[in-house]
Amino acid sequence: MNEILPLMRRAAGSTTELVRAIGDDRLGLPTPCAEYDVKALLNHMEWGASLFESVAAGGPFVPPKQEYTGDFPERAGRMLAVYERPEAWEGVSEAMGGLPRAVLANMALTDLVAHGWDLSRATGLDWEVDEETAALLLAFAAKMAPRGREQGAFGAEVPVPDDAPALDRFLGLIGRDPAWKP
Template sequence: MNEILPLMKGAAARTTEVVRAVGDDQLGLPTPCSDFDVKALLNHLEWVASLFESVAAGGPFVPPKQDYTGDFPERVERMLAVYERPEAWEGVSEAMGGLPRPVLANMALTDLVAHGWDLSRATGLDYEVDDETAATLVAFCAQMAPMGRERGAFGPEVRVPDDAPALDRFLGIIGRDPAWKP
């Protein structure tokens, strides 16, 4: 198995904790991901889990879904189950423009951590990211930033000090302000 899988499992567990703690009264709150309020971000996370489940299994691109269903924990478990298979790490995904499948796993990790953090900031819930995961994301996103910005996945870089914690540097690379508050 790829060394990213344990990081994905940890991020999925932490993000799932936040998702489960979000109250109905918080669904309309703004998030650091300016395109989404909390409900739309939860819907986006559900779609992300289904998308990466499909492409990791060699399936098609799954278009974004329109309605929030509240089943992120189940979707992310299905996604992780696909990544347990060795073939999920081999070859490229035609559905994702020929990107190598390990790159897709890193993209899934990026989404899980970024949006878990987004939800935690919006709702005031705790969200911890271990140093290994944060450092992995800094390295990956620093390489992917030009393409991420070109495709609209990352915003303009937010400058953070070079000696800032790895999580803050990751957030800055993808266009989040680590000091964001509602």
């Protein structure tokens, strides 16, 4: 385990609180992910948590799920429980093309933060990420953005001023416009 686990716990906690605050009346709202409304993004996040839980435990790639079930908090909790084990950080994941499991943890953190931001923007509900997490993700995205774009995980880079907050620069690197509004 390393310095990422406490950041994952904080990000999962704040994103889970946000998800719990989203009422059914907001499920149809648009999000910064053009292909997803809030409900579809929540479904994607549920799948992501299950995927990272599986690959961190040495399991298979979990195919995307088709229907929203409303259980992101439970899935995020199970994912974090796997990352509490030292072996979740060791070796590589064959299910994810031989990527080191530590890289997958960074990807899980990226997912929690990016989609927490997406949901906050879409719903107008409060959500925050600490500067330490934003800085770590900015450094990670700077290394991984080209591959992420090739794999379709990240969009085209959105120009963001060099003196913008780390979260905004991270968002720009992964293809989000920090100024997005519904």
